[in-house]
């Protein structure tokens with residue numbers, strides 16, 4: 001089994017991330033952040049800063065760097081710092097100090113005196129619920145609310161009123177920060193009017209386009225380089241404030257600039273996960289068949305409404321069969337750090353609510369919660385004709401139940417000494433998507449091949465996937481493939497996000513490989529070539545005809561060519577009109593709550609997933625178990641604590657709780673593999689995000705099984721479990 005190709009470079013410190021680049025004459029930028037949540041900057045006194053040792057440049061809204069808001073096809077308009085005096089959250093970038101060293105820039109930044117005209121700030125989602133606004137349509141145009149009713153039913157209220165068993169509850173989920181290991185940062189270098197930026201992001205060609213838009217220059221003059229990204233999770237989709245500022249300051253000062261957010265600054269000067277408040281009402285038959293499902297979600301959003309989490313309410317749109325369905329989404333603009341995509345952007349909070357509610361229904365029905373889920377298994381999203389292309393969720397639950405010992409679960413948990421032990425389960429789903437991606441495949445005369453795309457590997461394993469799928473498509477061994485990515489000069493790979501990269505790039509590789517091999521055969525049989533006029537075929541890295549064979553390298557050398565290249569592109573197409581596509585999974589957790597201290601520990605976890613074909617088992621497991629750990633984190637640890645002033649009470653690693661090794665049990669991951677060639681030729685669906693989906697609910701459900709206490713918010717705290 002091939003392991004991660006970039007693993008040795010990373011563990012030996014030889015992988016060069018953005019900040020690891022240094023250039024002669026390089027200066028250091030330090031980002032200055034606001035200390036109020038809402039208002040106008042009245043003045044910034046930079047006198048002391050300007051005369052501080054080593055200071056080269058000081059930029060504020062009163063003396064800004066030249067930047068425009070770029071428009072990205074994927075993200076819309078992106079905010080850029082220093083262009084106005086409005087402050088809309090505590091910790092917003094409002095200044096940039098450049099000095100000869102990092103320490104000098106930081107110390108000088110501390111000397112800036114800012115005066116504000118503060119305005120009242122809304123910093124709590126609960127406080128804003130009364131003024132919630134309708135969310136805009138989703139990116140695919142889906143309206144923020146939808147009702148599907150059975151024939152003859154007048155309203156969802158009627159359907160619920162006619163249901164023999166009804167459960168209703170409200171669930172809340174915390175806002176989170178991605179807290180990737182590599183802080184948002186950049187090194188920017190200009191040379192003869194062209195910009196090179198070294199900055200971790202999720203798609204080099206997208207970053208180049210955003211920077212070009214912000215700097216008002218042609219995209220062909222921007223080179224974005226990011227072969228290694230120290231975690232992204234959606235938080236590096238858009239270009240970061242330090243990258244915009246470093247690029248603009250490097251132009252203004254005509255020298256290379258390095259800028260990085262400090263760990264504390266990452267918590268506010270980037271963007272995180274939306275908080276949600278979700279109310280779910282389910283009506284069912286006594287035998288557990290759903291009659292009606294209502295899911296109303298409210299999420300936090302930035303005051304400029306530039307991002308609205310897309311799918312917390314959408315979980316109920318797709319996960320279960322029901323005759324009557326009503327979903328809605330509203331949003332509350334808050335003066336807190338902005339929101340953006342974060343691993344399973346709506347599915348993570350949405351699944352906490354829906355899968356907790358399903359467990360509550362199972363309790364009300366005295367029914368096994370897995371049996372209840374299977375009884376309502378959806379064959380297509382309700383009200384939509386398009387059936388799932390390939391769905392084996394029932395098998396995931398059956399295998400999982402057997403592996404996890406679910407049959408031994410009692411409805412009221414069991415005890416082990418002073419520990420109250422409970423088991424919980426939940427469904428996981430995440431849409432299977434593809435984004436447009438182009439990959440280049442080049443055959444070389446030395447019998448190796450290059451597979452190249454600008455797309456990013458933010459730890460997902462895409463680099464290794466390029467090698468494996470390239471090798472399979474060219475019918476040679478992976479060690480003869482040189483994979484290349486993370487460079488905007490390569491064929492445009494689009495976004496590593498939405499759990500799409502393997503399906504998108506993989507399909508593009510197959511198309512490019514087919515083309516380049518067709519070209520190879522044409523070259524091999526062309527006049528004067530070794531197989532002149534013969535009917536050629538290709539197998540095992542060799543061209544065959546007339547009882548002879550030559551490697552592709554031998555053919556290229558014989559015709560005096562050093563290489564042969566083709567590109568392939570993949571994008572969603574026809575298939576979207578024929579089926580619905582999703583990955584599926586069954587999550588299982590065992591939780592132990594201490595009888596006296598009320599400490600909750602997750603002692604076992606299992607996830608069984610149906611994600612089509614798995615390209616590399618090791619990396620797939622690693623991707624999924626990382627997601628499951630994030631689910632554990634969301635359930636028991638993680639959440640931004642926002643003071644009324646809008647200041648984060650826990651915006652650092654000392655107080656923002658994350659699970660450490662001692663918190664994480666052995667994680668069992670299993671795949672059922674049914675290649676989904678209705679979705680794409682490779683047969684692989686996404687696994688990047690689904691690992692985290694459902695885990696928080698499975699844990700909350702296990703806590704209920706262990707203690708009888710139903711906690712309807714995450715993170716779950718010790719004080720929630722006091723008797």
Ligand code: MOS
Nearest residue numbers: 234342343497498
């Ligand atoms: Mo992911 S939240 O699509 O990077």
